[in-house]
Amino acid sequence: MASIQETIEALRDKLHHYNYQYHVLDNPVIPDADYDAMLHELIELEENHPEYQSDDSPTVRIGGEPLSNFVKVQHETPMLSLGNAFHDQDLRDWDQRVKNGTGREDVSYVCELKIDGLAVSLTYENGRFVRGATRGDGTTGEDITVNLKTVGSIPLRLPEDANLEVRGEVFMPHGSFQKLNAAKEENGEALFANPRNAAAGSLRQLDPKIAARRNLDIFLYSIANDRGKGLESHHEALEYMKSLNLKVNKETKKCASIEDVIAYVNHWAEERKNLNYETDGIVIKVDSLPLQQELGYTAKSPRWAIAYKFPAEEKMTTLIGIELSI
Numbered sequence: 001m002a003s004i005q006e007t008i009e010a011l012r013d014k015l016h017h018y019n020y021q022y023h024v025l026d027n028p029v030i031p032d033a034d035y036d037a038m039l040h041e042l043i044e045l046e047e048n049h050p051e052y053q054s055d056d057s058p059t060v061r062i063g064g065e066p067l068s069n070f071v072k073v074q075h076e077t078p079m080l081s082l083g084n085a086f087h088d089q090d091l092r093d094w095d096q097r098v099k100n101g102t103g104r105e106d107v108s109y110v111c112e113l114k115i116d117g118l119a120v121s122l123t124y125e126n127g128r129f130v131r132g133a134t135r136g137d138g139t140t141g142e143d144i145t146v147n148l149k150t151v152g153s154i155p156l157r158l159p160e161d162a163n164l165e166v167r168g169e170v171f172m173p174h175g176s177f178q179k180l181n182a183a184k185e186e187n188g189e190a191l192f193a194n195p196r197n198a199a200a201g202s203l204r205q206l207d208p209k210i211a212a213r214r215n216l217d218i219f220l221y222s223i224a225n226d227r228g229k230g231l232e233s234h235h236e237a238l239e240y241m242k243s244l245n246l247k248v249n250k251e252t253k254k255c256a257s258i259e260d261v262i263a264y265v266n267h268w269a270e271e272r273k274n275l276n277y278e279t280d281g282i283v284i285k286v287d288s289l290p291l292q293q294e295l296g297y298t299a300k301s302p303r304w305a306i307a308y309k310f311p312a313e314e315k316m317t318t319l320i321g322i323e324l325s326i
């Protein structure tokens, strides 16, 4: 007969696994009703046995008590911004600067969709999610850990005791955005102008139970401190992140030349309308980490990365109002 503690631990492991399959692999392995039943069984067990409470239990995803304010967080590694490109030629000029800066002709790149959401930083200690923060001004952000714990695609524990900080973009998928605005319309409340504002507004809620209802999602795109992993390329870093159950966008692609990059950019300039989340460009990075180090940084952004910006679409105007809690 398993002890209460063994039962609780086994339930947690199973729920973490089902959560990963559903939110990261987009591959549900049990019906939602079964997941909910197991989650409520765990909630009850934890309530009756507070001595086994754990802050990386799947039950934290429903959100605890509201905060009175957000605590400021200093980023160990600054969250930098990106230089912009608007035309194919800008990308060729940047490629030439990269080649001049490294003395190499054979530079390969990684292309990533630029998600129109909110940049965040996630810190894992001994394989457990211990802190999540907004970008803020790049040096100081806000601790929104309790809200990020409600995002199903953010693992609360990793498959190994890794210590790392990763960066990514939290976003609200189109379907969730439409549902949220329909509910606000129903309640005569001000609508969100776009999914980015809806995601930012949801993460700025002091009550994590509201964030938990907003169906937020995340794509991770860099490791801020790959201590001791000895990774050679950005592509490897992304593979390592995937091996840790971290969600990396599947459209990310390695490109052998800037012409391949331009082909990828022009493909997604059209294709992005078929995605179920907003993008505002493509981020291109030199793949080799040693070449990234050689190129270094300007005051606010890396020389080894650039953002190709898609032309902004005209935005519909909406009433600006105080967001009540839905």
Ligand SMILES: CC(C)(CNC(=O)c1ccc(Oc2ccccc2)cc1)c1ccc2c(N)nc(N)nc2n1
Pocket: 077, 078, 079, 080, 081, 082, 112, 113, 114, 115, 167, 169, 221, 222, 283, 297, 302, 305
């Ligand atoms: C490339 C980087 C700017 C992240 N990298 C950093 O922020 C960063 C920060 C300090 C670094 O090293 C330093 C350490 C200490 C001091 C200065 C730099 C290295 C990278 C970036 C920014 C925005 C991105 C975005 N919206 N989408 C995708 N897909 N990728 C993105 N990538």
